[in-house]
Amino acid sequence: QKEVEQNSGPLSVPEGAIASLNCTYSDRGSQSFFWYRQYSGKSPELIMFIYSNGDKEDGRFTAQLNKASQYVSLLIRDSQPSDSATYLCTRGTGNQFYFGTGTSLTVIP
Amino acid sequence: EAQVTQNPRYLITVTGKKLTVTCSQNMNHEYMSWYRQDPGLGLRQIYYSMNVEVTDKGDVPEGYKVSRKEKRNFPLILESPSPNQTSLYFCASIPREGVSPYFGPGTRLTVL
Numbered sequence: 380q381k382e383v384e385q386n387s388g389p390l391s392v393p394e395g396a397i398a399s400l401n402c403t404y405s406d407r408g409s410q411s412f413f414w415y416r417q418y419s420g421k422s423p424e425l426i427m428f429i430y431s432n433g434d435k436e437d438g439r440f441t442a443q444l445n446k447a448s449q450y451v452s453l454l455i456r457d458s459q460p461s462d463s464a465t466y467l468c469t470r471g472t473g474n475q476f477y478f479g480t481g482t483s484l485t486v487i488p
Numbered sequence: 489e490a491q492v493t494q495n496p497r498y499l500i501t502v503t504g505k506k507l508t509v510t511c512s513q514n515m516n517h518e519y520m521s522w523y524r525q526d527p528g529l530g531l532r533q534i535y536y537s538m539n540v541e542v543t544d545k546g547d548v549p550e551g552y553k554v555s556r557k558e559k560r561n562f563p564l565i566l567e568s569p570s571p572n573q574t575s576l577y578f579c580a581s582i583p584r585e586g587v588s589p590y591f592g593p594g595t596r597l598t599v600l
Contacts, residue, residue: 387528413588422578422591423531430586467531473585474519474538480530 385468385479393487398455400482402468405449411471412444414453416464417481423467427453458486490515492592494579500598501569509564509595511579519582520562521546521589522554524575531578537562569599 382405392398400414411430415423427442429435429451435442441454451470455462465481492513501507513520521536523546533546537556551573553565562581566573576596580589 383530411586411588415588420576420594420596422594424591425588428588469588471586471588474536474582476521476533476589478523478531480528 383468383470383477383479385466385482387480388483389485390482391485391487392458394458394460396458396486398458398462398484398486400453400455400466400468400484402451402453402479403449404451404468404470404477406470406472406477407446407449409470409472412442412451413469413471413476414440414442414451415467415469415478416462417467418464426466455484458484460486460488462486490590492579492581492590494577494592494595496595497593498596500600502600503570504568507566507569507597509566509577509579509597511562511564511592512560513562513579513581513590514560515581515583515590516559517581517583517590518559519585520556521580521582522552522562522564523578523580524548524573525578526575534564534577569597571599573597574599 414427417423429442429444439456443452468479522534523531535554537543579592
C-alpha cells in the first residue's frame with residue numbers, strides 16, 4: 380500500500396527537448412504529491428507539489444495528477460543540462476511521506 | 489535563514505561503536521523525521537516525531553533510537569552500528585500537515 384513506482388531510467392533527452400517523468404502509486408488515500416530533484420549526494424529539493432486532479436504549471440515544470448488512474452507525472456520543458464539529476468516522486472498522507480526510488484535524467488548538450 | 493542542520497556530514501566508524509547524528513531546525517516545526525537512502529531502495533523513514541516527547545517508528549526502525557526533548561532537536565542514535573547501517577541519512581522537518589518536508593544536507597555514514 381505504500382508503494383510509489385517510478386521507472387528508474389536512465390532517461391536521456393537532448394537539450395531543449397521535453398522530459399517526461401512518470402509515477403504510479405497504490406494508496407488511493409494519498410492526499411498530496413510532490414516531485415523532488417536530487418543531485419548525487421545532495422538532499423532532495425522540492426520542484427513541484429500538486430493536490431488536485433489536473434495540471435499545475437510553474438515555469439518550465441508541469442505536474443499532472445490523475446487520482447482515478449493513480450498516476451502522477453512531471454514534464455520539464457526546454458530541458459537544460461543543469462536539469463540532469465534524479466527526480467523523486469513522493470506521495471503524502473497527513474504527515475507521512477512515501478518516496479519512489481527515483482528516475483535518473485540526463486540532458487545531453 | 490530557515491534551515492535544517494545535521495552533524496556530522498560525514499562519518500566513518502567501526503562496528504559496535506555508539507554514535508549520534510544530530511539534527512536541528514530553526515523553523516519551529518512540530519514534525520520531524522529521519523530517513524535513510526540506499527541505492528535502489530529510495531528514501532525510507534526510520535523514525536518520526538510529531539512533537540516534543542512524541543516519537544514513533546517508521547518503516548525501518550531496527551537498530552536506531554531517537555529522542556525529542558526539545559522542539560528544535562531530533563538526534564538519531566545508533567547504539568551498536570553494523571555495516572548494514574552504512575547509508576546516506578537525512579533529517580527533515582515539516583511545517584504543517586500536507587506540506588512537503590524540508591530536508592537537511594545529509595550525513596554519509598560508513599560502518600566498517
